[in-house]
């Protein structure tokens with residue numbers, strides 16, 4: 345039996361980004377994204393076949409430039425405007441709210457701590473709104489030990505989080521920050537995306553009802569890998585797979601109950617394919633004994 349989580353497939357931010365990209369490709373035949381528009385290889389390959397070009401930095405050309413769901417560093421946006429490139433902004437509205445919050449805090453003179461992965465595109469873009477007094481504080485255990493904060497006691501400090509952090513990882517990082525001594529009156533803004541959080545809650549309940557839990561999505565997607573690590577800790581029989589091709593025969597036995605959950609950048613079709621593959625029982629071939 346397969347039990348699929350209720351909240352699966354694209355979240356609204358990813359759905360919006362993919363749909364904006366598809367519309368642009370329909371109207372303009374081609375467009376450029378600075379980095380993958382979402383973290384899912386199958387979706388990217390499909391969009392590339394329709395005309396999407398992925399560039400690491402601003403390249404010459406006249407195609408529209410689509411800003412991915414993670415947002416874009418304001419300096420790069422300025423450069424695009426200077427070059428008179430048409431911009432299609434697919435930044436997730438929730439990520440944009442966090443950018444506006446950080447830009448406002450920067451204007452009011454706050455030093456800003458971002459709890460997140462320093463190399464994640466959302467964090468890189470967000471840091472651009474925070475001005476010069478910004479610290480990126482890793483949300484991963486053991487990586488914060490060597491980091492020393494250098495704030496004066498009178499300095500105004502605000503803490504925000506990468507939207508796709510798990511509540512557990514951001515609480516851990518926040519605890520570590522407090523132990524290192526934040527100035528009195530530090531403001532903390534909970535900017536974890538509730539979509540991610542809701543999926544974690546539902547998945548942890550599902551984990552109790554099934555024999556094997558499969559997290560469907562890309563290993564490059566932060567929210568998918570966070571979801572996988574979170575579930576794996578509570579249920580060792582949890583596996584991260586990118587699609588139906590990675591379904592193991594041992595999971596296709598009718599006596600097993602399999603749970604399916606997904607990251608926010610996994611299309612529903614991929615989850616359906618996984619479900620179909622599990623439900624179709626593998627053929628049992630019996631060899632005839634020799635000489636008969």
Ligand code: SF4
Pocket residue numbers: 355356357358413436437438439507508537538539540567608
């Ligand atoms: S996970 Fe949340 S913040 Fe990220 S794209 Fe989806 S809705 Fe937006």
